[in-house]
Amino acid sequence: MSALWIAHVKVTDEAAYGEYAKRATGAIADHGGVFLARGGAYEQLEGPDRPRNVVARFPSLQAAHDCYYSDAYQEALSFAKGASQRELSIVEEIA
Template identity: 50%
Template sequence: MAKGYWIARVDVDDFEQYKKYIAANAQPFADFGARFLVRAGQFENPEGTSRSRNVLIEFPSYQAALDCYQSDAYQAAIKLRAAVSTGDLVIVEGYDA
């Protein structure tokens, strides 16, 4: 079974408030087996557009990635993020050759 991934790019306007979102997303991420592969590290953007934070999260399956996003706990966390950040999120199925 192919893994699932969240690819997120985020601009944070108020990092102190954004920390509440980070705290709130910890439980749903744990519940659905999420593992951070990239979390706001140094980057270069040689093509296209970018945002200040880039995040890549791996899930045990594509369905787990979808279920995490749709969970009540994560939807509550989104409300903490929405007012203090702007972002893009793609949920994608991994390649399983």
């Protein structure tokens, strides 16, 4: 069963977050991930407003998990930690 990364982000440092995005894209692709949404228009209905919303599909829960804990993604993540407020979840896809 495929899985989704669902991220809600408020960027506070564009330059550092841009470096994260560049590096994370490669790590995600290396684990079979593809972006379904990456920024773009959105409507915040509940919870804290995070104007950047990202959804990536992975071939399995394990691939999504392995990507997050990979050395390449953790290196990328080091650029995002001081440059954003974010939530990230892995969700199993049912269809």
